[in-house]
Amino acid sequence: MALTNEQIQNKLTEKFGEQVTAFAEPYGMLTFEAPKELNLKVLQFLYDDATLQFRFLTDLQAVHYPNEKGRELAVVYHLHNLVDNVRIRFKVFTDINTPDIYTATQLYASANWMERETYDFYGVNFVGHPNLKRILNVDEMDYFPMRKEFPLEDQTRVDKDDEMFGRGGSVN
Amino acid sequence: MSRPVQFNITPKPVDYNGHISIVDAPEGHMGEGFFATKLNEVVGLARKNSIWPLPFATSCCGIEFMATAAAHYDLGRFGSERMAFTPRQCDLMMVMGTISKKMGPIVKQVYLQMAEPRWVMAVGACASSGGIFDSYSVLQGIDQVVPVDVYVPGCPPRPEAILDGLIKVQSLVGQESLRRRNSEHYQKLLDSYGIQ
Numbered sequence A: 001m002a003l004t005n006e007q008i009q010n011k012l013t014e015k016f017g018e019q020v021t022a023f024a025e026p027y028g029m030l031t032f033e034a035p036k037e038l039n040l041k042v043l044q045f046l047y048d049d050a051t052l053q054f055r056f057l058t059d060l061q062a063v064h065y066p067n068e069k070g071r072e073l074a075v076v077y078h079l080h081n082l083v084d085n086v087r088i089r090f091k092v093f094t095d096i097n098t099p100d101i102y103t104a105t106q107l108y109a110s111a112n113w114m115e116r117e118t119y120d121f122y123g124v125n126f127v128g129h130p131n132l133k134r135i136l137n138v139d140e141m142d143y144f145p146m147r148k149e150f151p152l153e154d155q156t157r158v159d160k161d162d163e164m165f166g167r168g169g170s171v172n
Numbered sequence B: 001m002s003r004p005v006q007f008n009i010t011p012k013p014v015d016y017n018g019h020i021s022i023v024d025a026p027e028g029h030m031g032e033g034f035f036a037t038k039l040n041e042v043v044g045l046a047r048k049n050s051i052w053p054l055p056f057a058t059s060c061c062g063i064e065f066m067a068t069a070a071a072h073y074d075l076g077r078f079g080s081e082r083m084a085f086t087p088r089q090c091d092l093m094m095v096m097g098t099i100s101k102k103m104g105p106i107v108k109q110v111y112l113q114m115a116e117p118r119w120v121m122a123v124g125a126c127a128s129s130g131g132i133f134d135s136y137s138v139l140q141g142i143d144q145v146v147p148v149d150v151y152v153p154g155c156p157p158r159p160e161a162i163l164d165g166l167i168k169v170q171s172l173v174g175q176e177s178l179r180r181r182n183s184e185h186y187q188k189l190l191d192s193y194g195i196q
Helices: A005-019 A036-048 A111-122 B039-048 B060-069 B104-112 B124-129 B159-174 B184-192
Strands: A021-024 A030-034 A056-064 A073-081 A086-094 A100-102 A125-127 B029-031 B034-036 B053-057 B092-096 B119-123 B150-152
Touching: A005 A021, A005 A030, A005 A036, A005 A086, A030 A036, A036 A073, A036 A086, A036 A100, A056 A111, A086 A100, A111 A125, B039 B159, B053 B060, B053 B104, B060 B092, B060 B119, B060 B124, B060 B159, B092 B104, B092 B124, B119 B124, B119 B159, B124 B150, B150 B159
Parallel strands: A030 A086, A100 A125, B053 B092, B092 B119, B119 B150
Antiparallel strands: A021 A030, A056 A073, A073 A086, B029 B034
């Protein structure tokens, strides 16, 4: 019988109890959340269990929620069960002042570069990562571009006409 | 078994009627067995009709360059038959496509490896000014790292526009003074980019 979301949810709650929360199924993909200290334990459980077998890390990214104090940065793992073709999403939240998350590189080799990219753009510090440095941006950059407080545009331009971009300026 | 030929069955002799273009000789004094002219005109004539470009093609403009170099809009007609993919052997560096800030020092490194006389053509909006990508990661114009001679606007520019840019480079090359690369003005230009 195929692996259903309900079976996955039952197995998780039977192993971790109250610590896995916020079960939801947006567009049919089971999504849940756990405290950040447990992220490796949950990933390892999902990897090792004989019926769950989530052995493929599809994506690892972060989201910045500036309005939720204490839970600003969310790190999102997308896992895939190649045997039963089931995908789930697993989120951990962390405070923006201490953005330390345990690294998943021991379990998934693909997490290496994905965590570097998450560090580069959001500033999430992955504890235990072998080579945590910027991957896509310039090495000397001192801010994290995808956080909401930083503007998209290059700040060194002097010849842009703000009015044409709807910002009510005037031609320089 | 094979289909019979449907075209070019009775080939006609090609009628050129003077439609082959030949480069005109520069002005000079002609005589019996000799022709005297200025050195920089002859050198300019030779240089401008044999520009070997280095295609630094990064993104979409690179595809337009591929179309320009293909048979329909032939770039080889203008002397650029051989694309020198090494900076050591090229005259013109054509930067085509979006250059990110991480790529800026690499463009400069390639420019430094070119031998004098060298020219740079910025093809497309992204190479000229950053294009529509006004963001933290895109270099807003390669003239922030290398001196540029000709800018070809467009997103992407049509092959005819790239050819127009090449013709402008040809006119720059043909009229350049032989002493320009050693002049003070040029040294000051390179210093402003931090190039020795």
